[in-house]
Amino acid sequence: MLLEKVEEISGENLYACYQCGRCTAGCPMTGEMDLMPNQVILAILRNDERVLNAKTPWVCAQCYQCGVRCPKNVDIAKIMEALREIKLRSNVNYIDLKKINRSYPQIAIVATMRKFTG
């Protein structure tokens, strides 16, 4: 089941979340997201596998704002990572490495490889 998988990979207790929405309020990427961070948590709790095809985990920039704001100490960035990993571990890449512009800063290129390829 999706919930167990996310719990195992992230090490987070999703039931701790009381849906206050603070994570979403502070998230800088909500404008690009199809599901808000708090909705992602709810969807996982309901084992709704459609969340695996959402844009949200791929738009998340691992900025850690949500985790700093969460009153329940839920590390949402880890939950986003778990959703990405479920895909990446099934040998699906999210970007084409050959298309990367090599003049970009190395930290940007390495980060992209780490977050978008399995």
Place this chain on the structure above:
Amino acid sequence: MKLPYYPGCTLKKNAKNFEKAAIVAAKHLGIELVELPRWNCCGAVSSLTSDDVMHHVAAIRNLVRVQQMNDDGILDNEYRLVVLCAMCFNVLKRSNILATSNANMLNTINSFMDTEPDYEGTVEVKHFLEILRDDVGFDAIKSKVINPLKGLKVSAYYGCTLLRPREVGIDDPEAPTIMERLIESLGAEPVDNPYKSLCCGSYHTVGSNKEVVARRAYRIIEGARRNGAEAIITSCPLCAFNLDNRQALTEKLYPGFKRMPILYFTQLMALAFGYESEASFDGNFVDPIPLLEEKGLIGMKVQK
């Protein structure tokens, strides 16, 4: 004071100006930054899964080098590792916290690195700004200023990795002041920006989300400008790229947008300490020289 220093990949290519300025500024304050021998890429972003040990090996291997420098007599009982790049700092510190709080994980990493000495958990990862605040002190910095940056209004941009997550951050994640205090000690005027810790879009600048980054840059730069800022300082080469180089795209998306110089905090220090050429302003995308000239801050006293 002789301190081991981890540059990271980007400081050797896109952000040479950051490093060059830092080394002279540190020297001016009596700090010798000694580059780690055989350092390797830290991985740039932390792996956040609980079952992934592999992606922490690269970070920990760098910490082993600090132990070796002490063992080899290059350092005398100095286990603070100084990092300039905010992203590398975040990754190295986070892996260090993980490995030193989880004996099992540390054991796995040490067994994997079977040709290296074991990591003993002795290293403390420090951002250079922390050394400036806690070991040098802002009053001492002020007393070392040769050319006070009078009349220059500077806004600090913290981004994410200097502040978050909480256990890694070097200041209050919601209301940081460390860079403002530095700006002040250099004789410039710190200007607040409500977006000073809003993510710039980070590595999304690589893929198809360039526009998102350029729009983020607009918000951040305009936030600073509204309060009167003439320049922005940062400690992250990726934030610098997104705020500086991406202004070319920001300009296209927002007609009338005016470019603003984005500097590394060490460039400002080098300038105030009298090392104008080492401040390496030619490495910045938006040329800061016209602004600095207008303020009378170019062609000041030079250190030999």
